Amino acid sequence: MRTNPTINPSLWKSLFGMRCPKCRKGRLFQSMNWGRPASFFEMKKTCENCHQAFEPEPGFYFGAMFISYALNTALFIAVWVAYSALVDEFSILELLLWIGISAILLLPVFFRLSRSIWITIFVPFQGKD
Numbered sequence: 001m002r003t004n005p006t007i008n009p010s011l012w013k014s015l016f017g018m019r020c021p022k023c024r025k026g027r028l029f030q031s032m033n034w035g036r037p038a039s040f041f042e043m044k045k046t047c048e049n050c051h052q053a054f055e056p057e058p059g060f061y062f063g064a065m066f067i068s069y070a071l072n073t074a075l076f077i078a079v080w081v082a083y084s085a086l087v088d089e090f091s092i093l094e095l096l097l098w099i100g101i102s103a104i105l106l107l108p109v110f111f112r113l114s115r116s117i118w119i120t121i122f123v124p125f126q127g128k129d
């Protein structure tokens with residue numbers, strides 16, 4: 001049976017689109033307000049579509065730190081490989097500077113992505129797949 005992607009978004013689209021893992025429709029996070037950087041880290045309490053709680057228990061997202069750690073490790077390796085390919089000779093301080101800048105720039109993205117991955121591990125999809 002063919003599924004309609006607009007009705008049943010895929011797992012990957014839901015993960016990277018930071019959608020509710022239960023219905024894959026409601027947004028996990030408040031929209032980003034560039035004038036207020038703290039808004040990058042604000043999650044919604046429940047899904048606007050299916051009312052799934054986005055913090056099922058206190059400290060639920062503690063484990064998301066491990067996902068964030070893995071994402072940052074991948075970033076460090078990617079920056080190191082890219083910088084080695086682009087620049088012939090560089091100091092370790094230059095490399096650490098570029099790793100630091102890229103980690104700070106991607107902090108909101110990795111924060112949201114690690115939480116999206118974490119909640120998707122524990123809350124099963126209950127739509128039609």
Ligand SMILES: [Zn+2]
Nearest residue numbers: 020023047050
């Ligand atoms: Zn939902």
